[in-house]
Amino acid sequence: MMATSEPLGAAAAGPQRTEHLSSDPVGVAVIGGGTISRLHLDAYRANPDARLVTVCDIDADRARDTAAQYGAPRWTTSYEEVLADDEVTAISICTRNDTHAVIAAAALDAGKAVLVEKPLGRTSAEAQLVVDAQERSGLVAQVGFVRRFSPNAVVLKEFIEAGDLGALYYATARNLRRAGNPGGWFADKEVSGGGPLVDVGVHFIDIAWWLLGTPEVATVSGFTADRLGDRDNLRHLSRYRSADAGTSASTVEDLAGGLVRFTNGAVLSLEVSYSLHGRDDVGVKVYGDRGGAELEPELRISTEAHDTILEVTPQIDSLTFDMSAFDAEIGAFVAAVRGEGPRLAPVQDGLTVARIIEAIYASAERGREIEL
Numbered sequence: 268m269m270a271t272s273e274p275l276g277a278a279a280a281g282p283q284r285t286e287h288l289s290s291d292p293v294g295v296a297v298i299g300g301g302t303i304s305r306l307h308l309d310a311y312r313a314n315p316d317a318r319l320v321t322v323c324d325i326d327a328d329r330a331r332d333t334a335a336q337y338g339a340p341r342w343t344t345s346y347e348e349v350l351a352d353d354e355v356t357a358i359s360i361c362t363r364n365d366t367h368a369v370i371a372a373a374a375l376d377a378g379k380a381v382l383v384e385k386p387l388g389r390t391s392a393e394a395q396l397v398v399d400a401q402e403r404s405g406l407v408a409q410v411g412f413v414r415r416f417s418p419n420a421v422v423l424k425e426f427i428e429a430g431d432l433g434a435l436y437y438a439t440a441r442n443l444r445r446a447g448n449p450g451g452w453f454a455d456k457e458v459s460g461g462g463p464l465v466d467v468g469v470h471f472i473d474i475a476w477w478l479l480g481t482p483e484v485a486t487v488s489g490f491t492a493d494r495l496g497d498r499d500n501l502r503h504l505s506r507y508r509s510a511d512a513g514t515s516a517s518t519v520e521d522l523a524g525g526l527v528r529f530t531n532g533a534v535l536s537l538e539v540s541y542s543l544h545g546r547d548d549v550g551v552k553v554y555g556d557r558g559g560a561e562l563e564p565e566l567r568i569s570t571e572a573h574d575t576i577l578e579v580t581p582q583i584d585s586l587t588f589d590m591s592a593f594d595a596e597i598g599a600f601v602a603a604v605r606g607e608g609p610r611l612a613p614v615q616d617g618l619t620v621a622r623i624i625e626a627i628y629a630s631a632e633r634g635r636e637i638e639l
């Protein structure tokens with residue numbers, strides 16, 4: 268086994284214990300066999316350092332079929348059974364938002380490393396449960412901030428860390444969807460914890476905050492709007508809808524946004540929507556005193572040299588978010604479990620983002636800025 272390399276942001280990643288002390292592939296379980304689990308399962312299947320042991324879903328047919336499709340020797344409808352399985356070292360948690368924290372904390376307490384899909388919890392209290400369990404166990408606990416692993420983000424982060432953009436002082440993150448409410452459990456605040464802010468905002472807050480260098484949060488001012496609902500009336504427009512969409516009214520916000528001030532003086536401006544009369548609009552941008560960059564919709568870097576403004580377009584396969592990020596995310600998780608790579612996207616970062624989201628909701632409700 269290789270020596271554990273010094274992780275990036277080690278202090279934030281909590282105490283460390285390496286769980287896999289063998290050169291054999293890591294025994295893996297996937298809990299929750301819905302849409303996103305396919306990307307986890309495909310990535311594990313392609314990874315020679317991982318071996319799928321079992322698939323768990325409360326829907327027995329889904330668990331059985333998925334296990335058969337991916338060649339897992341076992342399946343179950345009980346996550347407790349997965350936690351008791353000695354062959355399982357690491358677990359992807361791909362269930363709905365209401366069960367992420369409880370399953371992740373129990374898994375860590377049972378001695379299993381976890382990759383928890385976003386959001387880490389519906390609330391910061393739930394996210395804290397996972398962080399506490401990581402700190403008790405020292406095990407690898409990664410949150411599904413997959414955008415950090417997209418090649419365009421990896422490239423931009425390298426430029427930022429090399430100082431090419433100077434000190435970053437402003438970031439904007441926007442994902443406006445005009446008809447993007449998936450309905451079903453996503454639209455049920457009890458299960459999801461919130462609407463576009465929890466579902467999409469969690470990614471966009473994280474990627475901008477990560478590019479800024481994960482500064483400490485000082486204050487948050489937020490707003491929400493709830494005017495259009497899930498636009499179930501729309502015709503002649505294909506869009507992603509959850510399996511049980513249209514069975515009940517949406518109880519989540521249509522639009523949310525806010526301004527996050529950091530203790531180093533940097534500011535992040537955010538806006539996300541599920542439903543809005545306007546065109547879809549995605550953008551992640553950072554601005555520093557030597558240069559700026561757009562990560563989305565396409566990576567480009569703006570700078571100045573010899574009193575001349577330069578627009579630089581890196582020559583890479585994909586300038587926008589690339590689905591290969593899921594393979595990279597899971598590759599990093601498996602490597603960390605084997606003690607062969609840094610701990611990227613630790614659950615401690617999932618907790619910070621959960622606190623920002625909660626403060627946006629609190630600020631929107633109270634109509635004033637919140638100090639963290």
Ligand SMILES: NC(=O)c1ccc[n+]([C@@H]2O[C@H](COP(=O)([O-])OP(=O)(O)OC[C@H]3O[C@@H](n4cnc5c(N)ncnc54)[C@H](O)[C@@H]3O)[C@@H](O)[C@H]2O)c1
Nearest residue numbers: 299300301302303304323324325326361362363364384385
């Ligand atoms: N990283 C990303 O970009 C990304 C994209 C989509 C979804 N997600 C996240 O992934 C999670 C799942 O989303 P989805 O679209 O796959 O949802 P989904 O509804 O398609 O799948 C969820 C699955 O979990 C199962 N399940 C629920 N409770 C369970 C339990 N206690 N034990 C075992 N199985 C259980 C359900 O039966 C279902 O099969 C969500 O939290 C979502 O936010 C992340």
